[in-house]
Amino acid sequence: MATKKSYQDLDDLEKLGKQWRKLSGLHHRKEWSAVVMRAAAAAEIAANLAIRNEFEARSKFDADFVGSMLVWANGLQGKVSRLLKPLYKGSPKAKDLAPLVAVMERINFKRNAVAHAGEFCNVDEADAVIADCRTFVEGLVVLYHPGFKLKEHKFELEN
Template sequence: MKKSRKPYNDRTDLEKLQSQWWKLSGLNSREEWSAAVVRAATAAEIAANIAIRSEFQSIGSFPSGFVDSLLVWANGLKGKLEKLLVPITKDTERAAAISGLNSLGLQVNNIRNGIAHRGEFCSRAKAQDAIAKAKEFIEGIVRLYEPGFQLKEREP
């Protein structure tokens, strides 16, 4: 009997992140380059959510609804990085690492926006480059808070 999956909305952010990455693998194998990039960017945004939630937890006790409202207000990966993550980590030991990863996240976000907002298509090479940048961003950001984290590739 096949084990039923946990509903997406009941998953943790780490589980959602991994689900997005697995979905991306399937899109990639079907040569759906643009859709795979959109999934990679979604995974990057979830990684930013993990970092932002962790930063708010380290500062104090903020209601999850309040943090969720900030994540919605920040509107997308660029907003989450520029309005929340970079400012909240400014004077922490993670500031330099986040600053270095920020440009990777913004590059992935720009490619995603080209697909989602301007109807652009990705070539295989452009998609693979964007996905590699997303993976570096995701693992770099999440490892600041979950040191052993590594994206798992879906087995064929």
């Protein structure tokens, strides 16, 4: 019998899949604010994946140093503005990131309203964040894993 990997031993792509799968149950239970937090976590993991890939391709920095950079960047907006934008500067990936920045800002705004101001969300707000997160995650991850698509949830197919 194979042993299950602990969450911290998963790679970013596996963590992303795990976060995204959790949305279905939260959505079914109408936990809209939790849906927002989980979807935003998936977006942040996608940013981590992109940043780790860029550092791996361009440097000899070890995983601990790159991890410290991810902590320093602090959150989705920090990772995009402090790390991804500078890493992509002058690269063809910069034009792929540009339209995702506005999407990231919407995700970050709603996530922070829930996390830091205690705001509650309704189904329409949660579904809008899910759609934005799908756009952001797929738009970023496909740069490193061509053909990447997130699993579609039953509730997404019903809309």
